[in-house]
Each structure stands twice: as structure tokens, then as C-alpha cells.
Amino acid sequence: MADTVLYEMADGLATITLNRPEAMNALDTPTKAALRDVLREAAADQAVRAVLLTGTGRAFCVGQDLKEHIGTHLGGERAAGARTMSTVTEHYNPVVTAIATMPKPVLAAVNGVAAGAGAGFAFAADYRIVSETASFNTSFAGVALSVDSGVSWTLPRLIGHGRAMDLLMFPRKITAPEALELGIAQQVVPAEQLSAATAEVAQRLAEGPTIAYAAIKESLAYGAGHSLVETLAKENELQERAGRSEDHRIAVEAFLNKQSPRYLGR
Numbered sequence: 209m210a211d212t213v214l215y216e217m218a219d220g221l222a223t224i225t226l227n228r229p230e231a232m233n234a235l236d237t238p239t240k241a242a243l244r245d246v247l248r249e250a251a252a253d254q255a256v257r258a259v260l261l262t263g264t265g266r267a268f269c270v271g272q273d274l275k276e277h278i279g280t281h282l283g284g285e286r287a288a289g290a291r292t293m294s295t296v297t298e299h300y301n302p303v304v305t306a307i308a309t310m311p312k313p314v315l316a317a318v319n320g321v322a323a324g325a326g327a328g329f330a331f332a333a334d335y336r337i338v339s340e341t342a343s344f345n346t347s348f349a350g351v352a353l354s355v356d357s358g359v360s361w362t363l364p365r366l367i368g369h370g371r372a373m374d375l376l377m378f379p380r381k382i383t384a385p386e387a388l389e390l391g392i393a394q395q396v397v398p399a400e401q402l403s404a405a406t407a408e409v410a411q412r413l414a415e416g417p418t419i420a421y422a423a424i425k426e427s428l429a430y431g432a433g434h435s436l437v438e439t440l441a442k443e444n445e446l447q448e449r450a451g452r453s454e455d456h457r458i459a460v461e462a463f464l465n466k467q468s469p470r471y472l473g474r
Contacts, residue, residue, distance in 0.1 A: 229265025240299035251310035258413035271324025311422035328357025
């Protein structure tokens with residue numbers, strides 16, 4: 209794995225840290241490939257019960273490394289469009305798919321600027337804790353590009369179509385308080401409290417009922433694109449799965465015995 213992406217697993221929590229602080233965690237090819245691969249690893253690892261995604265330095269992630277983009281993707285020859293933007297299919301789509309579909313919760317600790325694809329990765333997470341000094345920016349139209357990294361799917365679901373269109377057509381800095389007001393952030397905390405607040409939520413997720421979390425995540429994603437009747441059938445399917453889990457039995461027994469449950473993640 210590239211040293212621009214750090215990976216640590218402890219007590220059921222996988223922590224993935226973007227580590228190019230000198231470049232504000234901009235996404236060059238080695239970083240994108242490493243992030244894609246480590247997210248897939250975390251998704252497949254049954255010992256991982258929750259994932260924390262964050263960055264080092266002043267930024268969460270400012271998106272595509274434009275210096276590399278100009279030199280490698282655009283070049284001096286204006287390569288064919290499909291090859292020029294192949295990073296979308298090779299990197300961004302798999303990263304967002306892994307975040308959004310893995311059967312475990314993903315928490316984004318937004319420590320600084322999240323722009324372009326970096327914002328897209330944060331939007332794809334299930335929960336966002338944001339430093340009060342952090343900000344978001346969709347950025348794409350500012351460099352004459354359409355959206356990628358799932359933003360056309362995630363952002364309207366977070367804040368509504370009209371607001372999403374405004375932020376995409378007219379990119380600007382979205383401060384942490386505005387992100388909270390819009391519904392992008394679930395929590396905003398002082399910068400010096402981000403680590404502690406993140407650790408508390410991450411621990412709760414890692415110790416929680418993993419199968420139930422996975423079902424909730426799948427149910428919300430399914431309901432976003434299906435009818436009420438179809439969604440009710442999906443809810444039934446997922447509820448039956450959760451009801452057969454050991455965690456459900458443990459939770460019911462703990463409730464009846466007035467104890468705190470200790471979930472197993474199965």
C-alpha cells in the first residue's frame with residue numbers, strides 16, 4: 209500500500225487516513241489506487257465492524273491532484289476523452305461504491321477542506337463529524353467538469369435537488385455551520401475536540417449491532433430508488449435477516465435482564 213494512505217485496525221474499527229498533508233491530501237494515482245484497495249479490504253474483512261475515514265494536516269481531501277491530471281491525463285496531446293477521465297471508472301467509482309455499499313457503517317471525520325472527489329467521499333459516508341474549521345466545496349464546475357464520485361446521487365439525497373443544483377452550478381465554500389444546517393454534517397465540533405468526538409462515535413459503531421447497521425444502510429439505499437411496495441418487501445427481507453442474528457437475541461435478552469448488550473457482529 210502507498211504510504212499516502214494509512215490503515216489501522218483495532219477493536220473492530222478500521223481507520224483509513226489520507227496522508228499527503230503537503231498536497232492537502234490531493235488524489236494522485238497511487239493514493240487513489242491505495243484508497244480503493246484498502247476500502248475493499250475493509251469491506252471484505254469480517255473482523256472490521258466499522259470504518260473511519262479521515263485525513264492528515266489541513267485538509268480532509270481536496271480531490272483530484274490537478275498537477276498530475278494536467279501532466280498525465282491531459283498531457284500536451286489532448287488524449288481521447290475516455291482515456292483522459294479513466295480515473296473515474298478505475299478509482300472514484302470503486303471508492304464510492306465500497307464506502308456506500310459495504311455492510312458496515314462508515315464514519316467520515318472531516319478535519320479540513322473536503323472538495324471535489326474529497327467531498328464526494330465524505331458525502332458517501334454514513335455519518336459525518338466535521339471540525340468547525342473545516343469546509344466543503346463541490347469544485348467540479350469551477351474546473352469545467354461534471355460531477356463524479358457519486359455526488360449526483362448522494363448530495364441531492366442529503367440536501368435536496370434544488371440546493372444541490374445551486375452548489376454544483378455555483379461552487380463555493382460551505383462552512384461547517386452551514387454544512388450542519390444543510391444536512392451535510394451530522395455533528396460539528398471544535399477542531400480540538402474532533403479526535404475525541406470521532407473516537408466516541410466510532411467506538412459505538414464498532415461495538416454496535418453490525419448486521420442491523422448493514423440492513424439499515426441497505427434499506428435506505430434501496431428505498432431511495434424504489435416504490436413504497438417494493439421498499440416494504442425489502443424491509444421485510446432485511447428485518448428477517450436481522451431477526452435471525454445473534455445480535456438480536458443478545459439485545460432482547462439484555463433488555464429483559466436490564467443489562468447492556470455486548471454485540472458479536474453476527
